Amino acid sequence: MAVPGSAKMMVGIEVHVQLSCASKLFCGCPVAAKGAEPNSATCPTCLGMPGAKPVLNRAAVEHAILVSLALNCRLNRTFMFSRKTYFYPDLAKNYQITQYEVPVGEAGFLEVDGRKIRVRRVHLEEDPAALVHESGASSSAYSLVDYNRSGIPLVEIVTEPDMGSPAEARRFLDSLLTMLNYLGVYRHGESVLKADCNISVEGGERVEVKNVTGFRAVEDALASEFARQHAMVEAGAKVVRETRGFDAETSSTYSMRTKETEDDYGYIADSDLVPTEVDDAWLASIRSRLPELAQEKASRFMAQYGLKEYDAKVLASDKGLAAIFEECASIDIAIASRIVSRELMGILNYNRLSLAGTGIKAAGIAGLVSLIKAGKVSERNAKESLIKYAIEGVEPAGFLSGSGMLIDSGESDIEAAVREAVAENRQAFEDFRGGNSRSMNFIIGMVMRKLKGKADARRVQKVLEGLK
């Protein structure tokens, strides 16, 4: 949806990220996989039974600290948990354990396209249970509750209202996801990122659009909400402070309630949990696990390998592809960069595959890069072998030699084939002599067909030009 031009918009986002922990935030229940038997991963604590006491998951704290460090936050070395009170069937205790007064991290930023988007806070909290409506939320006669999700560790990342367009919000989320994947803290593939978006236009109140699922939906929800608010301001109406929902099917927002404030939840300190202290040794061990992140990696690729900014950024946007590139760069930087950032990434995107979902290993790509460098494989066959590798997991070198696609034509084979092709296509040859490059490509194509693709097209062209 297009955004009206002139008016200024301000967007802040709260993103909820499920952490990749083995157990829940306050009990030893496993974090059950999607599709697990409902209510099979529960215990008195995550079911909110009287007398059950929470015990904080150390790994979840470490994940939240890693996220805070990567977002350049100031760490609170002593932090605490609070109870956010509300009644809903997804919340067995009638309160959610979260952080209010003192979160894990505060006052950070994430740089997106050279602009700093400020991060207000990073805090830990437990996921509520999941409500299940078997025939859709509006037509089901009853709700089912699955407490497997109750207590799964989440980090909530809250930004300042620093984004000025739906597209910028989308880029922020993309960069955030890249960062989370680098850190290895996100429950990738098992959960979708959920966001609450705050949006206001000049002269209007702030509106919150709740529970938007997926990045594309965030961009759509913001565009639709901006158009609504902008039209109201233009018409002289007042945008009121409220909470709205987003209907992805109609791509529009709808009013849910006039906005409550955080104070309405009646936060109180959780008396079952003592304050957590992060001592120097613990912090040092967490800090040592902080990897080189995408932006640093892109800068290093430019400095170390002389890559163009665009290629360096594309390669660094995926931790796995970046690692493959680095392994292959020792063979040939230019070929490695082209094969990984253009060809391989294009094939993965086209087939909607993620690198982790394929059998691709650095050694397999390195084998192909070596063959290309040695002039043993035509571009077309190289690409075909990559597609085979991505989709079927067949290594390129083995595939190319097994199907007779490696270049083994000697100079005399090429010459014979060129002479044959010229004899069969006199007119095209005359046109080529006259400077027609399409005719040249046509003859090269005929020669390649005669040689079954097992020749280097540049060598064929050289021989052909020798006959001019």
Ligand SMILES: [Zn+2]
């Ligand atoms: Zn439990």
